[in-house]
Amino acid sequence: MKRFRPLRADRGYDAALLRGIARGDQAALAAFYDRHAGWLHARLARRCADAETVREVLQDTFVTVWRSAGSYRSGEAGGWLWVIAARRLVDAQRAQARAERVVHEPPAAVPSAEDSALGGLEYGDVGTALDRLSPELREVLRATVIDGLTTREAAQLLGIPEGTVKTRAMRARRELRAVLGQLGNAATTPWGGLA
Amino acid sequence: MKREQVGPGGPAWHVDEAMSRRYADGSLPEPDAWSLEKHVEACGRCASAVSAAVRATGTAGPLLEDVRGALLRTVAEEAPGEGAGATERKRGAGARRSPLRPSAGRRGVAVRPASASLPGRLARTVWAAGPALRGAWGVALLVVCAGAVALAYGAGFLAARSVFFALAPVLPLAGVALSYGPYADPMYEISAAAPSGGLRLLLIRTTAVLGVSLPLLTAVGALLPAPPGVPGAAAWLLPGLALTVGTLALGSCTGCRTAGALVAAGWAFAVLLPAAAHAPNGAPTPAVLAEQLGRCVSGSAAQSGWAAAALCCAGLLALRRRAFDFAPDHGPGSYLNRLENS
Known part of the structure; x- marks a missing residue:
């Protein structure tokens, strides 16, 4: 589409x-x-x-x-x-x-943005699902998906460790999928590639 | 925001005035703001409409005007009469050095690195193109050539030319094997991850190897005394090429070092084994070796066979060109994994 x-x-x-x-x-x-x-x-x-x-x-x-x-x-x-x-x-x-933060171990390569996710953004369901996410999860999703930042950059932007970015991104996806599943449209939206 | 769908080809929606206003004053909810942000990246008309709405707000308007003035002053100081693109090209990544202070960047303009002279750049390119050339392989090539000439003229060794021709097609293989891969190139991980890495880099290095070894080996071959029955100086070129391309094609599956060893072993079996079998006491005489070499490379049938093999391998290589983007031995127990685990 x-x-x-x-x-x-x-x-x-x-x-x-x-x-x-x-x-x-x-x-x-x-x-x-x-x-x-x-x-x-x-x-x-x-x-x-x-x-x-x-x-x-x-x-x-x-x-x-x-x-x-x-x-x-x-x-x-x-x-x-x-x-x-x-x-x-x-x-x-x-x-x-820089002054306050500890240096973290080098980051693993992580894919940052997902176009497939954006495909769904104009659908009401996805908007509802995003609304139900907690602000921390939404912040991570915004940094990695909408702003196209890597995990490391997102961690620097948000001031949280990289591991936290990864777990929050995973949780955000899981919750989104669950909400979309509840809405009964998971199979029909272009959001199917969300993993 | 209008969300009605227009047929494919037309814009699905554009940012309307109310939405711009709410985005500008920060009251637009997050999901809608995301849609707007992604849309504005691609749609110039909406970008300028949203910008106008932001300018109209009380806080951002004066700030934007302020930054505009500062920006235009910076720019006017920076490049009187010089194209900005040219400045950037000369400064290279300098702009990235000072993310926060444009003034530091401005000072950087005055300190331009002197562009390297042509010979200097050429030398660097050659140095970078052939890790094999500057290592053991380059020395080995010179030793073989010098050894052949010394044996033929100094020691009067009649079989020098036959032995030389048995070795010649294998030498470029060794160069290719030493050109690319974790074991040969200390920068391998970095270059493999670069956009110009993979097959492209391997081909450049192979070209460097061939560019040095083909003329040198052919010239030395022509210099050696030619007893009857030994193929001409240029006869090994097509087999050499076919073996090299074969190494590259095989290397896409096994890595260049293994491929080079396999192909070289294959060539040795094809030439030396029958020669040894024909020899009365197990050691091939020069005449038998020359005869076997002649069977392998002389004549139009053998040469066209080699040409067909080279084409075939080139086709295979083209089919497998993506394979070099991933380290062939990047699996459990591979060099990279050992590095990561150590």
Whole structure:
């Protein structure tokens, strides 16, 4: 099932702006900022309570866009921007937490995002199921599935050990599956790949 | 939020005004916010609508204006008259060094690493392309070539050319075996995980091995005195190629070292065993060895057989190309597992 298909003209506009930025066009950067800074700020603010960090990450993200617009190839400009911002946010959290935190053992490779899960997000059932999750589980699910972070990055962002991220992610999935099963639709939603 | 479904090809939904407003002031419940966030990543129109809604809020609006000013000042200072893309390329990963302080990054612009000269880069590429070339194999290759010439001209050993040709097809195999794998390359785990790892890297290294060994061995073969019956200097090229490609194809199942050993053993059996059987006292004479070599590589039938074998193995290799992305011996008791468990 197709979730959505953005208008071609809009995607072309962002790509054109990024090409302009890659050439060093400051007006293009300003236009790109106006189009994307708002949602990026709101999204960062939902994930980080400290306004100063959000501000630094926001500015740093767009400075990075200015410097590395040449590395943007094609595809979703917003997604590309979010990848940069999410990494910056994790870095910022780590820099803040470095003094207090113990070093953990190296992480195991863990798949981060699940597209199949996103396929179901516009269905009411999944929304209901997510609503019933506890906030900690939802936070972990958001970091790993929606924000596309690895277990390690999610742990740094949320300030919890990696093992906890893994167990919470597992519990979140189990509970989601149970709720979806109760709703009687588990077999018919595109959410079947959830394991 | 509209959730009605449009047919495939049309957007299923877009963010409406009320939803943008609630997202901007933080009152949108989590699941809906997730949908909006994923949608905004892909849809420029909704991205700009949500951004406008966030700008309209009391807290974020002034901050966004502030950051905009700071950003444009940073950018104006940073690259007067220079393309941003070019800056990034020269600075490489420098931007990543200072996640929090763009000012530190700005200083980094002034310190550009001098780009390496062409010979320097070439030398680095060759160094990286052939772990075999700079190790024991390179020495072995030189010893065989020097030994053959010394035996033929210094000691007057008549069979030098036959023995040399019996060895020549196996030498590149040894190089391939030493080029890729946990036992040969200290960087193996890292390079296997890199996007350019796997078969691509193995082929580059094989090319380096062949690029050195083929011209050298052919030239030395041509230099050696040719008694009658010994195949010509270029006759071993196709068998050598077929054996090398065969090693690669077999290596996709067993790993390059085992494959190289198996193929080399096969070649030795095919050439030496019949020669030893024909010899009166068990030790093959030069003439018998030359005759057996001739049967194996001379003539259009043998050569086209080798060519067909090379093509066949190349096809197999193409079919199994994904196999090199996973360490062939990455199972219980493998080198990697031993490393992890130690």
